[in-house]
Amino acid sequence: MKKRNIAILGATGSIGTQALDVVRAFPDFLEVSVLTASSNADLLIAQALEFKPAMVVIVHESGFRKVQDALKPAGIKVFAGEEALQEVVQLPRIDIVLNAIVGAAGLKPTVAAIQQRKDIALANKETLVVAGELIMDLVKKHDVSMLPVDSEHAAIFQCLMGEEQNPVEKIYLTASGGPFRGKDRAFLSTVTKSQALKHPNWVMGAKITIDSASLMNKGLEVIEAKWLFDLAAEQIDVIVHPQSIIHSIVQFLDGSMKAQMGLPDMKLPIQHALTYPLRKANDFERFNFLDYPSLTFEQADSQTFRNLNLAYRALQEGGDRPCVLNAANEVAVAAFLADRISFLEMSELIEATLRQQNWIQKPSLSELLAIDQQARLVAQNLIG
Numbered sequence: 001m002k003k004r005n006i007a008i009l010g011a012t013g014s015i016g017t018q019a020l021d022v023v024r025a026f027p028d029f030l031e032v033s034v035l036t037a038s039s040n041a042d043l044l045i046a047q048a049l050e051f052k053p054a055m056v057v058i059v060h061e062s063g064f065r066k067v068q069d070a071l072k073p074a075g076i077k078v079f080a081g082e083e084a085l086q087e088v089v090q091l092p093r094i095d096i097v098l099n100a101i102v103g104a105a106g107l108k109p110t111v112a113a114i115q116q117r118k119d120i121a122l123a124n125k126e127t128l129v130v131a132g133e134l135i136m137d138l139v140k141k142h143d144v145s146m147l148p149v150d151s152e153h154a155a156i157f158q159c160l161m162g163e164e165q166n167p168v169e170k171i172y173l174t175a176s177g178g179p180f181r182g183k184d185r186a187f188l189s190t191v192t193k194s195q196a197l198k199h200p201n202w203v204m205g206a207k208i209t210i211d212s213a214s215l216m217n218k219g220l221e222v223i224e225a226k227w228l229f230d231l232a233a234e235q236i237d238v239i240v241h242p243q244s245i246i247h248s249i250v251q252f253l254d255g256s257m258k259a260q261m262g263l264p265d266m267k268l269p270i271q272h273a274l275t276y277p278l279r280k281a282n283d284f285e286r287f288n289f290l291d292y293p294s295l296t297f298e299q300a301d302s303q304t305f306r307n308l309n310l311a312y313r314a315l316q317e318g319g320d321r322p323c324v325l326n327a328a329n330e331v332a333v334a335a336f337l338a339d340r341i342s343f344l345e346m347s348e349l350i351e352a353t354l355r356q357q358n359w360i361q362k363p364s365l366s367e368l369l370a371i372d373q374q375a376r377l378v379a380q381n382l383i384g
């Protein structure tokens with residue numbers, strides 16, 4: 001069987017390193033041609049020496065010399081800078097681009113990859129939050145596959161397989177509830193970043209872990225689902241499921257529901273996207289029902305965790321609102337991680353940024369990129 005050639009953007013992160021575990025599990029099927037990192041030169045060098053890609057990118061110029069010195073003798077081309085991300089995805093031999101960059105920085109490489117007719121394995125949910133309508137139009141225009149890696153969306157995608165003739169009544173995105181599930185606002189007013197960084201079920205990068213704690217992750221996922229599956233906001237519901245075993249659910253017009261389940265292990269959705277439509281045998285740990293005698297469900301507490309409703313509102317208002325929401329959230333999370341604002345101040349900052357930004361109804365890609373930058377400045381100025 002012909003090998004599948006992949007580019008991994010954000011190879012040094014949580015998704016990127018797990019994607020390389022998946023590649024290690026299928027050496028006869030998957031091969032890596034591009035690896036990228038932002039600044040982690042040492043890990044990028046180690047990965048490149050193991051996987052022998054044709055090209056690597058280190059976004060921060062400061063790491064270029066070190067990476068170049070280490071990889072040039074191995075014949076690996078090294079590039080630096082943000083623009084290089086859009087160039088390396090164009091390598092003709094690449095079949096599929098796994099975008100595991102964090103934040104809106106993932107948007108331009110996704111666009112470049114689609115324009116070069118590469119299939120996309122998308123972990124970078126911010127791509128669809130910022131520019132979902134434009135991205136899905138490009139996917140159609142260039143006739144590429146958009147394969148979700150985010151666990152909930154990978155679950156919905158799998159539930160929809162074989163159901164092409166059957167409209168969806170609604171979907172339920174499951175949410176763990178994060179480390180502060182059941183807590184009130186008085187409790188949240190004093191939480192620290194080390195508490196917020198302890199996700200109950202998943203080990204992930206810092207930004208998404210804070211988003212999970214604030215329920216913004218689920219808000220971003222509602223927007224991501226809208227564009228991936230062409231649904232109305234009213235068709236997307238969130239249900240808290242603290243065990244993170246059921247990864248999401250589709251309900252059809254007859255009331256019947258399909259759910260996808262498995263251990264909380266991102267290697268499963270990553271493998272699904274990289275080997276689609278094949279399900280290849282692996283030796284990853286299997287789920288044991290007796291380890292989980294009870295799977296439970298609760299209503300999301302959107303009074304305490306305001307981000308979920310902010311995301312629904314941004315989706316319903318449309319236009320540039322999800323882009324502004326995302327930019328303000330990225331600034332808020334970075335400020336919380338830098339101990340500059342408190343946990344609850346994150347939602348306040350996002351609300352204030354949304355209030356201060358003008359509303360554009362049908363922004364182009366270049367307008368969205370400009371709005372993203374403006375919203376970041378507004379949010380940063382609000383922090384002071």
Ligand SMILES: NC(=O)C1=CN([C@@H]2O[C@H](COP(=O)(O)OP(=O)(O)OC[C@H]3O[C@@H](n4cnc5c(N)ncnc54)[C@H](OP(=O)(O)O)[C@@H]3O)[C@@H](O)[C@H]2O)C=CC1
Nearest residue numbers: 010012013014015037038039040101102105123124204205
């Ligand atoms: N982790 C998970 O389990 C899940 C993650 N996701 C989504 O996947 C994406 C990646 O998440 P995760 O792996 O946790 O994040 P990490 O922070 O662990 O990794 C991010 C990766 O992107 C690189 N990077 C960071 N900033 C930039 C930038 N401005 N330009 C280019 N590259 C950059 C990092 O490089 P360096 O290491 O050098 O800093 C790193 O390789 C996010 O959108 C997240 O929401 C979705 C579902 C689950």
Ligand SMILES: CC(=O)[C@@H](O)[C@H](O)COP(=O)(O)O
Nearest residue numbers: 150151175176177178212217
């Ligand atoms: C693994 C994954 O897909 C994450 O997005 C996860 O869902 C985060 O957990 P929460 O349900 O707590 O947001």
Ligand SMILES: [Mn+2]
Nearest residue numbers: 150151152221
């Ligand atoms: Mn998810």
